[in-house]
Amino acid sequence: MKPDKSENSHINDNDLSNELNSHMFWIFGYGSLIWKTNFPFVKKYPGYIKGYTRRFYQFSPDHRGTNDLSRVWGIAYGIDNRDIDNVCAGLDLRERAGYTKKVIQFHTKTNEDQIPSEVIVYIADENNEWFAGEAPIQQIASRIAICRGTSGSNPEYVHKLAAEMRRIAPEEDDKHLFELEMALKSIENSL
Numbered sequence: 793m794k795p796d797k798s799e800n801s802h803i804n805d806n807d808l809s810n811e812l813n814s815h816m817f818w819i820f821g822y823g824s825l826i827w828k829t830n831f832p833f834v835k836k837y838p839g840y841i842k843g844y845t846r847r848f849y850q851f852s853p854d855h856r857g858t859n860d861l862s863r864v865w866g867i868a869y870g871i872d873n874r875d876i877d878n879v880c881a882g883l884d885l886r887e888r889a890g891y892t893k894k895v896i897q898f899h900t901k902t903n904e905d906q907i908p909s910e911v912i913v914y915i916a917d918e919n920n921e922w923f924a925g926e927a928p929i930q931q932i933a934s935r936i937a938i939c940r941g942t943s944g945s946n947p948e949y950v951h952k953l954a955a956e957m958r959r960i961a962p963e964e965d966d967k968h969l970f971e972l973e974m975a976l977k978s979i980e981n982s983l
Contacts, residue, residue: 817876819883820898820911822846822866824949826956831879835870837907838960839900844915847968848932848950865961868898868911883914890920929968933975950976 816834819825820841840863871879884893891914898911916923936946943949954973957966 816906816908817871817873817879818898818908818911819869819871819879820866820896820913821869822864822913823953824943825869826867826960827952828943829869831869831882832872832875833869834872835906837868837900837902837904838865839868839898839902839907840865840961841896841898841911841913844896845968846966847926848936848972863899865957865964865966867960868900868908870906870908887914890916890922892917929971929975933972933979936972936976937979947976947980 819833821829822841842863844864846864893912894915895910896913898908900907918925936950939946950969950973954966954969957964957969
């Protein structure tokens with residue numbers, strides 16, 4: 793995911809310590825965390841963050857990788873205080889290849905009383921060593937079609953993410969993701 797530079801630029805890593813002191817710690821997943829939550833959580837809400845776009849511009853030396861919509865849908869997970877250290881240690885390891893933690897404002901259409909106003913999100917910026925940069929959809933799809941890491945295959949990642957986006961935000965058109973999914977299916981059908 794890539795900053796849109798229009799919002800959230802005032803938030804930095806120093807704000808993380810304030811979030812850690814509250815009763816509930818919130819992590820926002822916009823990729824595989826949507827369906828692969830291998831950590832305990834108390835609550836979860838679908839919603840989005842603004843000022844970022846989902847793009848597959850991030851290489852991954854071990855897992856699968858993703859990156860850049862001016863709003864990105866995903867799931868906010870509420871982590872109990874007792875689990876914060878273990879959950880963060882696991883996610884820091886999982887997202888170590890170019891991702892940094894940021895505190896971002898969270899938005900949802902759900903009307904419940906414990907909805908978070910801010911979440912922690914792992915963001916890949918253009919200055920990390922694994923940032924692949926912009927490329928045509930077909931080139932990205934070709935690269936994804938042949939890659940696999942410890943978390944599984946890149947094609948599986950794209951297909952699961954597209955399916956989950958249709959489920960949690962059916963009215964949203966995540967154009968980059970859905971174009972990539974179509975290009976990938978075309979490659980897979982030609983094999």
